[in-house]
Amino acid sequence: MKKNTLKNVGTFLLFGGPSTFAFTAVVLIPFIVGLYLTFTNWDVATNDGSLIGFSNYVDVFHDKIYLGQLWFTIKYVFFTVLISNLIAFFVALALTSGIKGEQWIRTGFFTPNLIGGIVLGYLWQMLFSQVLPYLGEKYGWTLFETSWLTSTGSAFWALVIATSWQLVGYLMIIYIAGFSGVPHDVLEAASIDGAKRSTIVKKVILPLSVPAIVICIFISISRAFLTYDINLALTKGGPFNSTELASYHIVKKAFLSNQYGIGQAEAVVLFAVVAIVALTQSYLLKKMEVES
């Protein structure tokens, strides 16, 4: 018995050890230390971290700008998740129906996901602030005559579009995997029964790929909530700090305004929001899973 336990521990360490170690070192420990820091008034310059209770959290809820940007972030997440999942779903559908050159198109859609957020942000910034206004002026498209990045409303959509563009490829791969898990006999049976393509999608493919949908929505929610690099490269929070997503605001709060405690407390609040939203949606959607 004892020998067996030891052997099991050894097996676990062999396979799960490296990732458990990495997870502990870069996620778990920083998270716990971070949580502790929110109860102190720690600061790099003084390095004095005396406990001050919940006053950082009180400050968070008095920081109207943060609450405003948190709401902005939630709107951004909503549209990003909606748009990227819809596009990814239909692209995946199209790319599993046997179009010629499917593999190449898939690779094409997936490529943006391999580009780092910063590069991608600068790329879109160039498009929105130089290329599109140039074309807009040349052909008289009023929509593009001024840069999209200089007013809050259009900069919001610029952010949504750029993020969705990056996410679509990744989600598409998961959807494709989900679709290929739909058993052929069910599909065949449906078409023998005379179901149209749209009916098959709605009544057969959709219910059977709920697990893929759950994963995709979960991933897109958490990635969109924590967007930082695209925000930094695309809008830098501008115009006039109105497009700061929550993460960006937190980094600026801590490192520019030197309010580390409050910044960290805001990060914990953001974590709570993300956790609640993501877990609720996956709980609700999981209920819709069916067996074929």
Place this chain on the structure above:
Amino acid sequence: MNFKKNVVLGICMLLVFSVLAACSNANTSNPPASNAGGSEEGQGSAKKDVKLTFFNTSAEVNTVFEELFKSYHELNPNVTIELIPTPIGGAQLEKFQSLLASNSPATIANLDAGTILQFKDKFLDLEADKAKYEALTKPGAIDGALLDGKFLGIPWTAQGYGLLYNKRVVEEAIGGTFDPASIKTRDDLAALFAKIEAAGTAPVMLHGADWSLGAHYLGLTYSLQSESVDSNRAFVEELKNGNVKLSENPQFTGLMDTFDLLIKYNARKKDPLVADYNKDSADFANGNAAFYFMGDWTWAVIGGLEGRDQEFGIIPVPVSNNASDYGNAQVAYSEPKLLAIDNSGSTPEQQEAAKAFLEWLVTSEKGQTAIVSEMGLSMPYKEVAVQGSNIISEAVTQYVDNGNAMNIGVINYLPQDYWAKTGASMQKYLVGKIDRQGLVDEIEAYWKSYAGK
């Protein structure tokens, strides 16, 4: 069930291991503090290998510094210097702070004066070398670099900013030679702008980024109050306490009246916040705008352009219609970056080696050539062996040599986020989202949030 237990056990063991590992790290990674006392004897034998790290916030010249480190290593084989680069306009302060917080600070740091002030306890007091550098530098250069009266950072570059002009464009518009001294008041500038616009060129390029509007333009408000940095600091304190009404402050209202003028004649009128620094600079250099609110650092972009205009100059931003008011004849001038030596985790040998390197950097011909010709910066030193190629900084130097430099040292004492926060307000004003009163309210509210800090 059994499996779960094993998993838990495994995680626990890992936690224990990682904690142990962290402890042992903490014991070994901090030798400077424990060695500080025992290192005296090592100094006698000299030529001990010293490794220095150099934290650089002037990211655009990273490669020039690396070349310098190599040359210095050839001259002094026992000293190796390693660059800790930062991204241009990226997370520089974040990186610096994390190095400090993890007890592995860079030996030498090239930082904004304000950052050094913020972490002043972490840096070496260079009082002993003050007299030496006072003799080397131009009058006032060391005074301008003092932070709370302490000499913590060695100045190595100086910058000036104001309204840059493209000589060809201005002269074509007025049909004769342009004398920059002829613009003494706001009305003079308005008349000139009107002429330039009538000639078919955009009169002025107003860069819409928050750093330009918040730190450089609005920042003049604090420096214009008086010629003394101390009384300017007192003014900012009064702002924080809510005792200053900006709408009744002649310097602020004068500055903003000129801003209205710049907005009216702005080349980027259609979409003022695009703020593409390279494009704005290039358009100015190619003559698409006659004036440009910017500083001599923009030479880094302009200098290498093909087919650009050849002659450029600078005038101060006129802030009133009375030619003798402070600021109408003075160009804003500062030493934005200082070289500081760490005193929180470096050994005395490292500090000595760092001092020797810095002196070599600013006095040797090699160092000066690199700074002046390759980086295109001007040095606030008396004897600079090389002639710079930066026409704009030559123009700034003329103002400085004639005693017409405005000391903007007060900005070193402002909170680190002032440019971002007040810059955002200036952007709103620029696009007409708020009016003058709205701007005053936002700026005053920002300063009041720092009351007592």
